[in-house]
Amino acid sequence: MCAFRVLSRPVCSRRPDVKVSKPHLALNFITHQYQQHLGRRNLILDSSASEHIKLHKLTGPDSGIIEISLDRPEAKNAIGKEMLRGLRHAFELINQNSYANVAMISSSVPGVFCAGADLKERRAMSELEAKFFVNSLRSTFSFLEAVRVPTIAIIEGVTLGGGLEMALACDIRICGEKALMGLPETGLAIIPGAGGTQRLPRLVGKAIAKDIIFTGRKVDGKEALSLGLVNYCVLAGEAYSKALAMARDINQKGPVATRMAKKAINEGVETDLTSGLILEEDCYDQVLSTRDRLEGLAAFAEKRKPRYTGE
Numbered sequence: 536m537c538a539f540r541v542l543s544r545p546v547c548s549r550r551p552d553v554k555v556s557k558p559h560l561a562l563n564f565i566t567h568q569y570q571q572h573l574g575r576r577n578l579i580l581d582s583s584a585s586e587h588i589k590l591h592k593l594t595g596p597d598s599g600i601i602e603i604s605l606d607r608p609e610a611k612n613a614i615g616k617e618m619l620r621g622l623r624h625a626f627e628l629i630n631q632n633s634y635a636n637v638a639m640i641s642s643s644v645p646g647v648f649c650a651g652a653d654l655k656e657r658r659a660m661s662e663l664e665a666k667f668f669v670n671s672l673r674s675t676f677s678f679l680e681a682v683r684v685p686t687i688a689i690i691e692g693v694t695l696g697g698g699l700e701m702a703l704a705c706d707i708r709i710c711g712e713k714a715l716m717g718l719p720e721t722g723l724a725i726i727p728g729a730g731g732t733q734r735l736p737r738l739v740g741k742a743i744a745k746d747i748i749f750t751g752r753k754v755d756g757k758e759a760l761s762l763g764l765v766n767y768c769v770l771a772g773e774a775y776s777k778a779l780a781m782a783r784d785i786n787q788k789g790p791v792a793t794r795m796a797k798k799a800i801n802e803g804v805e806t807d808l809t810s811g812l813i814l815e816e817d818c819y820d821q822v823l824s825t826r827d828r829l830e831g832l833a834a835f836a837e838k839r840k841p842r843y844t845g846e
Contacts, residue, residue, distance in 0.1 A: 585621020587612075589643070590628060599636035599786045600779075601629055608644045614697050615653035616668065622701075623675045630682045633845060636793070637785045638682065639778050640705060641689040648690045648714070649698025654723075672697060672729040676704040680730075680801070683794045685785050689778045690714045690765065695753075700727060703734040706797065708764070709778045710756040711771040716764065717753035739763050789827040790845035795819070 587607040593600040603625050605612040614622070629635045642648045652672065657665060679686065679701065688702035690710035699716050702708050710716070718727045718735065726732060727748060736744035739762045747754065760768035769777045785793060795818040803811035822828055826846045834841035 585617045585624070587618045588621030588625050590625045592634065597783065597786065599634065599790070600782045601635045601638045603629075603638060603640045605640070605642045605649055606644065610653060610655075611647045611650035611693065612642055612644055612698065613650045613653040613655075614672065614701075615656045618653075619668075619671060619675060623671075623678065626675070626679050626682055629684065630678075635684050636790045636845075637685045637687070637782045639687045639689055639782055640701070641775060641778070642691065646692040648688075648692055648694040649701060650693055651696025651698050651719075669728040672700075676701055676730050680704040680734075683797065684790075685793055685797060687778045687782060689774045690716065690756075691772065691774050695719055696727070696731075697729050700729040700731045700734070703738065704730060707766050707778075707781065708759075709767045709769065709774045709781070710759060710765045711774045712756040712768055713771040714756045714759070714768075714774075715753045716755075716759055717751060718748050719751040719753075721749060722751045735764075787840075787843075789822070789825070789831060789841075789843050791825050791827055792822050795821055 587605065589604040589606055591602040591604065592598075593602065603622075605618075607613065607618060612618075629638050652668075657668070660668060685707065686705040687707040687709060688705040690702055690708060691714055692711075694702060694710075694714060694716045696718060699718055702716075718731045720727050720731075727735075732744075732748065735747065738744075739747075743762055746752075754762065754764065756765070756768040756771075759765045767777055799811075799815045799818040803814050806814070827841075827843045830843060831841050
């Protein structure tokens, strides 16, 4: 892992009442993000990370919450080679460091989460290069799915193709009601290649997944909620607030416990019940000897808030 340095910068608040469809409001929208929630956050910079991916470590009582921000406004956060490298590096940093208890993926670009793969860049690729890129995209999202801490995708605006596939690889998805999600690949004579054909039917069922993928149609936030594609649908502009509240809730729980719960669920659903129960036992055994388990029991008996350390 490469060395990294940390810089502090003020955080601003997201204003749900601000409409960002007009260009002259975009800067104001970004400038006022998050102020109602946090006073400060740390920006983690690394020499090998993409300029389009910002990794923030929240501080104070929110220490343990990490935010990955997609920031490629000129391409609507389309994922090209450089951005893909940045995403992979950010996921690796979160997975390797003990400071992370929960991670959120959001966009700093108004009106879009991620428009998918960079098709302009794709046009210049040979068939072999395109295959390598899609394989890298698929493996990166598989890595995201396996990141040891809970992950939350914050979906506001357009979320298509690889952007939706990235959200599908997260544990929780929260969207604004005006979000538009879809897998339009068949309209380009290809198929979703970064997990969409596998993760979507596991979430919404085979028939609905076929409907969405065969037609390439887009679903808004309310329909996504009704289909089970997202966990929560809130008013436009309020997805970040909802995600932060959930991240704070998760952050207060025993870190080892949430990691083991994620492992038991992710790996257990891919096997039969008997094997899953054995896996659950193994994961439970790993929390039995932790100091946090004893702290949880003590806090319950003393009627106080537990102070978990991840040990």
